[in-house]
Each structure stands twice: as C-alpha cells, then as structure tokens.
Amino acid sequence: MANSPAQHSENAALEARRVNKVYPGGIRALEDVDLAVGHGETVALIGESGCGKTTLLRMFNRLEEPTSGKIVIQGRDAARHEPIELRRRTGYVQQEGGLLPHWTVRRNVELVPELLGWKTGRRRERCEQLLTLVGLAPETFAGRYPRQLSGGQRQRVAFARALAADPQVVLLDEPFGALDALTRLELQREFLHLKRQLGKTILLVTHDLDEAFRLGDRVAVMKGGQILQVGAPDQLKREPADEYIRTLLAQRQEMDA
Amino acid sequence: MTRCVVRLLIACALVMPAVGQDRVVVGSKNFAENRLLAEMFARLLEAETDLTIERRLNLAGTQVCFEALRSGAIDLYPEYTGTGLVTLLGQPPRGDATKTLNHVRTEFARRFDLRWLPPLGFENAYELAVPSDVAEKFQLRTISDLSRVSSQLRAGLGYEFIERDDGLPGLRETYGLEFKSVRALQQTLKYQAAAAREVDCLDVYTTDGRLLVYDLEILEDDLSFFPPYQAAPLIRGGTLRAHPEIGNVLALLADALNEDAMRGLNLRVQEKGEPIERVAQQALEELGLVGEASVDAVSTREVSFLGYLWAQRYDLGSRTLEHLALTALALALGILVTVPLGLMLERHRSAAEPMIRAIGVTQTIPSIALLAFMIPCLGVGFVPAIVALWIYSLFPILRNTYTGVRDAVPDAVNAASALGMTETQVLRRVRLPLSIPVILAGVRTSAVLTVGTATLAAFIGAGGLGVPIVAGLQLADTKRILSGALPAAALALLVDFALAGAERLLRPRGIH
Numbered sequence: 001m002a003n004s005p006a007q008h009s010e011n012a013a014l015e016a017r018r019v020n021k022v023y024p025g026g027i028r029a030l031e032d033v034d035l036a037v038g039h040g041e042t043v044a045l046i047g048e049s050g051c052g053k054t055t056l057l058r059m060f061n062r063l064e065e066p067t068s069g070k071i072v073i074q075g076r077d078a079a080r081h082e083p084i085e086l087r088r089r090t091g092y093v094q095q096e097g098g099l100l101p102h103w104t105v106r107r108n109v110e111l112v113p114e115l116l117g118w119k120t121g122r123r124r125e126r127c128e129q130l131l132t133l134v135g136l137a138p139e140t141f142a143g144r145y146p147r148q149l150s151g152g153q154r155q156r157v158a159f160a161r162a163l164a165a166d167p168q169v170v171l172l173d174e175p176f177g178a179l180d181a182l183t184r185l186e187l188q189r190e191f192l193h194l195k196r197q198l199g200k201t202i203l204l205v206t207h208d209l210d211e212a213f214r215l216g217d218r219v220a221v222m223k224g225g226q227i228l229q230v231g232a233p234d235q236l237k238r239e240p241a242d243e244y245i246r247t248l249l250a251q252r253q254e255m256d257a
Numbered sequence: 258m259t260r261c262v263v264r265l266l267i268a269c270a271l272v273m274p275a276v277g278q279d280r281v282v283v284g285s286k287n288f289a290e291n292r293l294l295a296e297m298f299a300r301l302l303e304a305e306t307d308l309t310i311e312r313r314l315n316l317a318g319t320q321v322c323f324e325a326l327r328s329g330a331i332d333l334y335p336e337y338t339g340t341g342l343v344t345l346l347g348q349p350p351r352g353d354a355t356k357t358l359n360h361v362r363t364e365f366a367r368r369f370d371l372r373w374l375p376p377l378g379f380e381n382a383y384e385l386a387v388p389s390d391v392a393e394k395f396q397l398r399t400i401s402d403l404s405r406v407s408s409q410l411r412a413g414l415g416y417e418f419i420e421r422d423d424g425l426p427g428l429r430e431t432y433g434l435e436f437k438s439v440r441a442l443q444q445t446l447k448y449q450a451a452a453a454r455e456v457d458c459l460d461v462y463t464t465d466g467r468l469l470v471y472d473l474e475i476l477e478d479d480l481s482f483f484p485p486y487q488a489a490p491l492i493r494g495g496t497l498r499a500h501p502e503i504g505n506v507l508a509l510l511a512d513a514l515n516e517d518a519m520r521g522l523n524l525r526v527q528e529k530g531e532p533i534e535r536v537a538q539q540a541l542e543e544l545g546l547v548g549e550a551s552v553d554a555v556s557t558r559e560v561s562f563l564g565y566l567w568a569q570r571y572d573l574g575s576r577t578l579e580h581l582a583l584t585a586l587a588l589a590l591g592i593l594v595t596v597p598l599g600l601m602l603e604r605h606r607s608a609a610e611p612m613i614r615a616i617g618v619t620q621t622i623p624s625i626a627l628l629a630f631m632i633p634c635l636g637v638g639f640v641p642a643i644v645a646l647w648i649y650s651l652f653p654i655l656r657n658t659y660t661g662v663r664d665a666v667p668d669a670v671n672a673a674s675a676l677g678m679t680e681t682q683v684l685r686r687v688r689l690p691l692s693i694p695v696i697l698a699g700v701r702t703s704a705v706l707t708v709g710t711a712t713l714a715a716f717i718g719a720g721g722l723g724v725p726i727v728a729g730l731q732l733a734d735t736k737r738i739l740s741g742a743l744p745a746a747a748l749a750l751l752v753d754f755a756l757a758g759a760e761r762l763l764r765p766r767g768i769h
Contacts, residue, residue, distance in 0.1 A: 063675055088677030098672025102690050102765035112676050145767030161676070171675075 012036040012072070013169060013201040014060050019069035021055055021225075029055045031225040033069070039168075042195060042202040043230075044216030046209060052225040053205045057171050060203060061090045074168070088112055091162035091170030091200070095177040097154040099146040105131070105157050106142040112165040130160035135190065152183040159191075163198070172204040176211065188214060209252050221245050279307065281496060281503065284331030284637075284718065285314040286322050287731055288444060289526040289533070290381060290464060290488075290519065294335035296537035298490060298507060304547045305506040313637065313718035315727050317625060318417065319344055321632055321717060327369060328636035330718070332496040333503070337381055338373070339486035341365065343423040350423060350484035354380065357485050370494035374504060375511035376487040379519045381464045383418065383483050385428075385476045391457050392474035399479040403458070404432040412436040413447045413456030423484055424460070431482045445527075445733040464516050466524025488514075513544050530559075530734055562736050569740055573725070577744050580721040583711045584752065587643050588704055591650030596696065599658025600684060609659055616655055619648050624713040632717070642711075642719035649710050650703045657699025661692030690765045697760045701753055708749040712741070722748070 014037040021030040030052045037043045045053040058064040059071045062083040071078035099108050109127045128138040134156040146154055155175060162170055176184045192215065206212050212219045213233040220230040229241040240246045285295030292314045299310045313331050316322045323345055325331045341361040342348055351360065358376065365371040385400055395406045418424035419441055428434045442450055447459045448467045461468060490507050497504055522540055525531045535552040542549055560568060602609040627645050635641035665688040673687045715723030722741040729737030
C-alpha cells in the first residue's frame with residue numbers, strides 16, 4: 001500500500017486534477033497541479049514558504065477554491081460537497097494548534113461533535129477517550145484553558161480535536177512547526193504510532209524534509225506552485241527528478257554530516 | 258444587574274420633566290441679568306399662584322431659548338424687544354421703544370402665538386464703551402467721534418455682537434466703523450481685557466453691573482442705530498390662555514425696575530458672587546411683592562471652596578446623579594447600536610471603513626452646533642442632550658468593536674472555520690468573545706469622554722454638572738466652575754474604575 005502510488009481516481013481518497021489557483025492581482029499560487037492520495041495513505045507536501053502547499057491543502061476542506069481544475073474528495077467533486085458539512089467530517093490541525101483560547105480543553109475537543117449535535121454523554125466519553133489516546137490524563141487536563149498548557153500539550157489537544165468525530169481524512173498544516181526539537185521528535189513518534197493504529201488518509205504540509213521522509217508514505221516536492229516530483233522517500237533519494245530536489249537532499253546530507 | 262437598571266431608571270426619572278397640567282417652565286438665557294429676572298418670575302409665580310414652577314435656566318443663548326419656547330420645552334423667559342425685532346424677526350430697527358414694543362407684540366402673536374407681557378421698566382441695550390483715558394485722549398463722546406479714530410483701536414466684542422445685524426455689521430454700515438482688530442471675547446473677560454488695556458473698545462449692556470466698577474465711558478448712539486431693548490416676559494399664548502393668572506401676576510413687575518436698580522442687582526450677582534436666588538428674593542421683598550423669606554443659597558465670595566462645596570452638597574449631589582444618568586443612558590444606547598453594527602460590518606468589510614469614518618466625523622461637530630441642529634426637532638432638555646451624547650459616544654465603541662472582531666486571534670478563527678463552524682457561529686462564538694477586552698476598552702474610552710461631554714447638557718437645560726460650570730464661566734467664578742469640574746473629573750475616574758471591574762467580570766476566562 002505504502003509504495004503503490006494511487007494514480008487513479010477510483011483508488012484515491014483525495015485528488016487534485018490540473019488545479020490552478022490565481023489570486024486577485026494575478027499572483028499564481030498553483031499551476032497545473034495533479035496529486036492523488038490513496039485511502040489510508042499519508043502524503044507529505046514539502047516546499048519553501050509560498051510554494052503553494054498550504055493553498056493546495058486548504059482546497060481539500062474548501063477553505064480555498066481552485067480557479068480551474070478539479071478537486072475530488074472520496075470520489076466526488078469537491079464543489080458538490082457542502083463546505084460546512086465537509087469540514088465537520090475532515091480533521092484539521094494547524095501550526096500552534098489554533099485552540100480557542102476562551103474554551104477549556106474539553107470544549108475544544110468536543111467542538112466538532114457539538115457542531116454535529118452529539119448528546120453530552122457521548123461527547124464526554126469521546127473526549128476522554130481521545131485525551132487518553134494523545135497521552136493527556138482527562139481528569140488533569142480537561143478543565144484547563146489552552147494558555148495553561150505547554151506547546152506540546154496544546155498540539156496534542158489539537159490532534160484530539162481533529163480526531164474527535166472520527167474523520168476519514170485528516171489535513172495537517174505544519175502541525176509540529178512551532179515546537180522545540182525534542183517535543184517535535186516525541187510527537188512525531190507518537191504520530192507514526194497513531195497513524196498505524198487508526199488508518200486515516202492524511203495530507204501533511206511541512207517545510208522540514210526529515211519530517212516529510214519520516215512521516216510520509218509518499219512525499220510531494222513543490223516549488224513555485226508546481227509539484228516537481230511525487231514518490232516514496234527511498235525513490236526520491238534514489239532518483240531525484242529535478243536539480244532543486246538534488247540540492248535539497250545534498251543540504252540534508254551536509255546537515256547530517 | 259436588575260438593581261442597576263432600576264437605579265438607572267430612577268435616576269432618569271429625576272432628570273425627566275414632571276408631566277402635569279399645572280406645571281409651568283421658566284427658562285432663561287445664560288447671562289446673569291436674564292437668569293436673575295427668570296428667578297424673580299419663578300419666585301413671584303410660586304408665591305402668588307398654585308402652579309408648579311420648574312426652572313430651565315442658563316439655556317445657551319437667544320436661539321436656544323426661543324426654539325425652546327416655540328417647541329413648548331419652556332413656557333416663558335425674559336426677552337428684550339430689540340432682540341425680538343432684529344434677531345428673531347430678522348427686521349431692521351424701527352422707531353422708538355413704544356413702536357418697537359407694539360410691532361413685536363403684533364408680529365409675535367400673529368406668527369408664533371407668543372405674547373409679550375408688560376415691560377419691566379428698563380432697557381438693556383447694546384452700547385459701545387471705551388476706557389475713560391481713551392475717551393479723553395481722543396475726545397470721544399459719541400459713536401460718530403469713535404468712527405474717526407476707530408482704525409487705530411482694538412475692539413473686544415461679544416461673539417453674538419460680532420454676528421448680529423444690530424451689532425458690528427450694522428455699526429459698520431451706519432457709522433463706517435473699521436477697527437484695527439476685532440477680538441471675540443466672552444462677556445466677563447471683555448471688562449478684564451479693557452482694564453488690562455488689551456482692548457480699547459467693547460460692547461456693553463446698559464444694565465451691566467460692571468459699569469459701576471470699571472472706569473468706562475459709554476458712547477452716545479448719536480445716529481440712533483441701536484434699537485430699544487425693553488425687557489419683558491415673553492410667554493406662550495397657550496400657557497397664558499390656560500393660566501391667565503400668570504399675566505396678572507407678572508404684570509406686578511411692570512415698570513418695577515429702572516436701569517440703575519437693575520445695574521445694582523446685576524452687580525451683586527456678577528461681581529460680588531451672590532447667589533441669584535437670594536438677590537431675586539430680596540429684590541422682590543424690596544418691591545413689596547413677596548413676604549420675607551430666607552434663602553439658604555450661599556455666595557462663593559463669602560466662604561472657602563470647601564465651605565462652598567459643603568453648602569452646595571445637595572445640589573451637587575443631584576447634579577452628579579443627573580450627570581451619571583445622562584452618561585449611563587447615552588452610553589447604554591451607544592453600546593446597543595455600535596456593538597451589533599460592528600459585528601455586522603465584520604461581515605460586510607467593504608462598507609466598514611466608510612461607515613466608521615462617517616461616524617468619526619460626528620466627533621468633529623462642535624457640541625453647540627450639534628445642539629443647535631437638534632433644537633428645532635427635539636426642543637431642549639433631557640431628550641436632545643441624550644441624543645447628542647449618544648452621537649458622541651458611538652465612534653470609539655464602533656471602531657474598537659470592528660477592529661476587535663476583525664483581528665480576533667487569527668489562529669483560533671481559522672481553526673474554527675476549518676473545523677466546520679458557520680460564519681455566524683465563528684462571529685458569535687469565537688470573534689465576539691475574543692474581542693471583548695478590545696470592545697470594553699472602547700466602551701471605557703467612550704465613557705470617560707461622555708462624562709466630559711455631558712457638561713454640554715447644561716446648555717439646553719438638561720442639568721448635570723455642567724450647570725455650575727457654565728454659570729461659573731459666565732460669572733468668571735472659579736469656585737463655581739470647580740464645584741462642577743471636580744465632581745465631573747471624579748466621576749470620570751469612578752466610571753473608568755467601575756468599567757475596569759466590569760471588564761474583569763465579562764472577559765472570558767482563558768484570555769489574559
């Protein structure tokens with residue numbers, strides 16, 4: 001599974017077909033982007049800031065709309081998904097979590113279940129289950145406010161919140177970006193563990209090549225609004241398709257040395 | 258909360274005029290003689306009739322008084338026939354005192370259903386005066402003499418006089434007066450400026466008490482330019498028909514006062530700082546119109562500042578309550594309008610800046626001008642004062658509400674929409690609570706400004722701490738000014754402090 005590129009829409013959970021995005025004022029954020037993410041697969045989108053990776057990610061919960069081309073979600077044209085309803089069944093974690101600062105951890109985690117109209121008892125049960133899953137004791141943390149948590153704890157809550165309504169697809173926008181190195185490694189390890197356990201379809205945006213190689217089943221390298229190459233980490237290392245990717249890899253080896 | 262609301266309502270009720278058939282409101286302009294005459298009318302009516310008399314003294318000038326009378330906000334006030342002719346009817350001066358009186362009587366009855374009661378016996382005309390040494394140096398006796406040398410002289414004139422047809426513009430035309438410079442000065446300060454030789458010529462009122470104190474030479478109006486200004490009660494026709502006894506009672510004052518007597522009474526108020534209540538009472542006693550009664554008002558000159566505050570404590574207390582009620586009500590209405598408007602603008606951002614700027618422009622309207630615009634439709638008193646204060650309260654709250662909800666923690670707003678909140682839910686459940694500290698900062702700014710601005714209520718008879726301030730300014734009486742200004746400053750601090758407390762209560766937990 002991990003090494004089988006999902007090229008055909010029948011197999012893909014998420015798909016972009018010849019997607020272009022031009023912002024008012026003529027700024028071109030995406031240019032003829034094709035990408036497919038298989039069911040249960042994790043694809044890491046990597047590139048410098050401004051390369052269009054976040055714009056592409058945000059099309060899969062309709063926070064952005066393509067100027068031309070097509071976004072397909074679970075085999076259906078994204079334009080035919082009602083945006084609010086689509087977002088409620090798509091997990092989302094952003095850099096620094098984006099927790100609502102005036103809500104307790106419990107309310108934050110219960111956000112989507114509440115929007116979906118779950119009964120209090122079911123919500124509470126789910127919240128405790130998820131806090132436990134991300135390694136936070138509910139009795140200690142449920143009543144706290146975000147500012148009473150460390151950066152790593154906040155990010156764990158953000159993951160619990162993203163998973164609360166058991167979405168099939170989870171979108172991650174640099175979820176480990178603002179953490180210190182040790183916390184990041186620890187969370188990445190737990191992420192891999194969770195990923196295997198839960199089998200979600202995951203699109204991950206990052207600017208850290210190590211992170212992309214460690215967490216992605218496949219990695220898509222982006223530059224200037226285009227996807228330069230998509231492939232498994234080993235494949236990219238073996239056969240880099242572009243000078244830019246070779247440079248990236250070389251820089252990484254230098255750092256390692 | 259409920260108790261606060263109840264208290265606010267009670268405070269408002271204190272400010273609202275009592276409604277009743279047998280209530281008559283006496284008004285006055287904002288200078289000593291006019292207030293004194295109004296107080297005499299009020300006391301005489303209280304003594305001789307069963308009517309409930311209410312006072313709306315110190316209204317800001319002729320136009321405000323006249324509009325208040327026409328709209329029924331007041332029932333009568335002391336007016337001058339010349340002012341009626343030139344300023345209110347907009348007609349040129351004509352003939353002697355009797356002709357002028359008959360003319361305004363006919364015209365006011367026909368056009369406005371307003372009646373001039375019998376004149377009080379003195380004229381308070383405009384006149385031009387120069388310091389005695391100036392008169393001597395240039396050999397000045399008449400205004401014609403003055404016109405020969407006027408280009409060498411600096412004039413200090415009242416604001417109204419500079420504009421009125423029966424003031425400087427007419428004098429220019431009739432006498433060819435052209436001063437070297439013309440400075441607009443407040444009545445009280447003109448005398449001091451002349452004494453300090455900052456100005457060489459000033460306009461004075463015939464009966465101004467200060468003519469007894471300052472060494473000034475009155476110039477004869479040899480071309481009979483100034484119209485006669487007989488003082489008389491001006492009253493609404495309807496009021497007079499409902500209570501004909503008012504006419505009979507005020508007729509007791511017909512020809513009761515001459516210029517000398519009036520100058521003496523004015524001096525006691527203007528220079529000696531005696532309270533008008535006492536001067537009015539004693540004047541009526543001397544005329545044999547009322548029995549002796551003691552007046553517990555005190556003169557600012559007779560006591561220390563603290564003593565004055567103590568003597569005025571009940572009055573200042575109720576003024577403070579009025580002030581608080583005006584501020585609180587205007588602010589509450591302001592919040593009620595601007596917070597929803599700010600939220601709405603967040604959803605229609607292209608309209609936001611033009612809208613907020615337009616409301617910002619209201620801040621630049623001078624308060625007196627704003628009141629002048631409103632008097633024709635809202636009259637005087639509590640309602641226009643609230644509307645004016647409400648308008649001034651809007652801008653800081655609106656600006657902060659809009660900026661607050663627009664810029665509320667962007668991460669949280671993004672996450673909330675990404676997880677499927679509708680725009681309305683984001684606005685209500687995320688943007689609004691997160692911007693409460695910013696909105697409340699706007700409310701606090703607005704509250705402190707409104708406490709300051711609420712002093713303007715005094716100009717249109719809505720009470721508040723502006724009353725002693727305005728009266729004090731008229732009389733150049735520092736103690737009186739401070740007796741209003743200090744409580745107002747304290748009130749501003751107190752309101753800010755109270756709102757800081759409210760902010761702690763309303764600020765959502767979890768926000769710093």
